[in-house]
Amino acid sequence: MAxxxxxxxxxxxxxxxxxxxxxxxxxxxxxxxxxxSGRIIAxxxxxxxxxxSGGILALGLTLVGLSHTLWLFLxxxxxxxxxxxxxxxxxxxxxxxxxYGGTARRAITSITLISGFCTTLVWPFCALLIxxxxxxxxxxxxxxxxxxxxxxxxxxxxxxxxxQTSGAARHKMSGKQAAIPRDLFWLLCAIFTLASVVMxxxxxxxxxxxxSQGYTLAAALxxxxxxxxCQVASRVVDMAFRRxxxxxxxxFSVGLVALGLVMLALFPQLALIxxxxxxxxxxxxxxxxxxxxxxxxxxxxxxxxAGRMARPALIGQALxxxxxxxxxxxxxxxxxLLLLCVLALLNVLLTLVLKSRMSPARAS
Numbered sequence: 027m028a029x030x031x032x033x034x035x036x037x038x039x040x041x042x043x044x045x046x047x048x049x050x051x052x053x054x055x056x057x058x059x060x061x062x063s064g065r066i067i068a069x070x071x072x073x074x075x076x077x078x079s080g081g082i083l084a085l086g087l088t089l090v091g092l093s094h095t096l097w098l099f100l101x102x103x104x105x106x107x108x109x110x111x112x113x114x115x116x117x118x119x120x121x122x123x124x125x126y127g128g129t130a131r132r133a134i135t136s137i138t139l140i141s142g143f144c145t146t147l148v149w150p151f152c153a154l155l156i157x158x159x160x161x162x163x164x165x166x167x168x169x170x171x172x173x174x175x176x177x178x179x180x181x182x183x184x185x186x187x188x189x190q191t192s193g194a195a196r197h198k199m200s201g202k203q204a205a206i207p208r209d210l211f212w213l214l215c216a217i218f219t220l221a222s223v224v225m226x227x228x229x230x231x232x233x234x235x236x237x238s239q240g241y242t243l244a245a246a247l248x249x250x251x252x253x254x255x256c257q258v259a260s261r262v263v264d265m266a267f268r269r270x271x272x273x274x275x276x277x278f279s280v281g282l283v284a285l286g287l288v289m290l291a292l293f294p295q296l297a298l299i300x301x302x303x304x305x306x307x308x309x310x311x312x313x314x315x316x317x318x319x320x321x322x323x324x325x326x327x328x329x330x331x332a333g334r335m336a337r338p339a340l341i342g343q344a345l346x347x348x349x350x351x352x353x354x355x356x357x358x359x360x361x362x363l364l365l366l367c368v369l370a371l372l373n374v375l376l377t378l379v380l381k382s383r384m385s386p387a388r389a390s
Contacts (some may be wrong), residue, residue, distance in 0.1 A: 027046065028149065029152040029156065030164075033161040034161055037161070040099070045099075048099055048100050048102075050347055051103050052110060053343050053344035055108060056108075056111040057336065057338070057341040059111035060333045060337045060340060063120070064116075064329045065330055067121050067124055067329035067333070071186070072118075072125070073121070073181070073184040073185065075113075075117065076117060076184065077176065077180040077181050078177075079109050079113025080175070080176025080177045082108055082109035082112060082113075083110070083176075084168075084170070084172040085109075086105035087102070087106065087165045087166070088166060089101065090102040090106075091166050115312065115315060116315070116333065118137070119134055119315065119316030120328060120329035121184065121329070122134060123320045124325055124328055125185065126325075127320075128320065128325075131317045131320065134316040138309075138313050138316075142257045142258035143254070152164060210322065211335070214318065214322075214380070215339070218314075218315060220369055220372060220376070221280065221283070221311050221314075221339075221373060222339040222340070222346075223342045224283060224366055224369050224370050225311065226347065226350075227346050227347075227362075227366055230347050230350060232250050233246045234359060235359055235362065238360065238363075239294035249298050250301070252302055253301060253305040253308070254305070256302050256305025257306070257309030257312075258309065259309070260282075260306040260310050272313075272314060272320075272321050273380065273381050275310055275318075277374075277378070277381065278307070278310060279308075279314055280370065280373040280374045282310070283373070284373065285307075286300040286302070286304030286306075287300065287304060287367045287370050288370075290304075290363065291364055291367050316332075353365065
């Protein structure tokens with residue numbers, strides 16, 4: 027959407043608020059469906075659903091390319107939201123955890139390492155397609171790529187079956203006896219949601235926040251480019267220390283994010299260093315989403331728990347651009363940045379509370 031929004035707005039006359047609102051709608055739909063995806067993965071192993079996600083996303087993108095009215099455009103992104111619930115990080119990590127248990131951590135880390143190059147590769151490729159074919163045919167091209175790549179890739183790489191959660195186990199997790207203590211579950215939800223909110227707000231407003239600190243547009247763009255390499259570098263480091271408990275990775279993640287944002291707010295002349303730290307912490311965030319719950323629950327319970335945890339984080343991610351934009355408009359850049367610092371520091375506190383409440387066996 028970062029590349030598509032401008033050409034869509036120029037041709038259709040729709041405001042970018044509506045265009046980006048369609049993306050928020052997709053994320054919201056994805057969050058509402060995340061628990062259902064978790065239950066399906068627990069029953070079936072997830073292979074078929076992940077493979078089918080390519081077709082659903084392709085259908086949504088095809089409708090985006092055919093959209094000449096706003097209502098069809100919003101419907102298309104609703105369908106894309108369904109595909110996101112079926113095939114993005116949360117569903118993939120839940121499938122790997124269900125199939126491979128504790129040994130899935132290496133695969134999860136490797137996948138996040140590869141996906142760290144996503145914007146570096148996909149944004150220029152998308153811009154090239156738009157310049158060559160126009161934005162509508164670029165959507166059709168992406169849809170075709172999804173159909174010919176995602177479906178066969180999942181069928182080839184993942185084993186059939188694998189669902190391990192019985193009806194009795196699902197009933198147990200839906201009742202009073204949860205797979206993990208209720209306080210740990212809600213602490214994890216809060217930590218993941220705050221991390222998603224901060225990440226989304228920074229992604230949307232970083233350039234403006236840097237400009238408010240006295241940087242030119244060119245300088246702000248240059249500083250923002252360090253985030254991708256830092257995210258990848260932090261994931262490489264995590265691979266070297268993967269034997270440690272994920273709660274330590276979580277603490278490093280939220281701590282680096284908070285330190286980077288505080289440095290940007292209090293010492294704007296050190297913004298580059300602040301963004302290096304923030305980028306490293308945010309890079310670990312994607313790993314933590316998959317590995318921390320996996321260390322706390324049994325593999326057959328993981329998909330259901332991961333699906334439930336994904337819902338508040340995705341809803342928060344969907345609402346952040348709207349709420350963050352309102353705060354920025356009414357209170358200014360500095361107040362927005364200070365609020366992000368408070369949220370990031372709160373996440374450090376919650377992570378410390380989580381570690382203190384975990385049993386020694388769980389935290390080692």
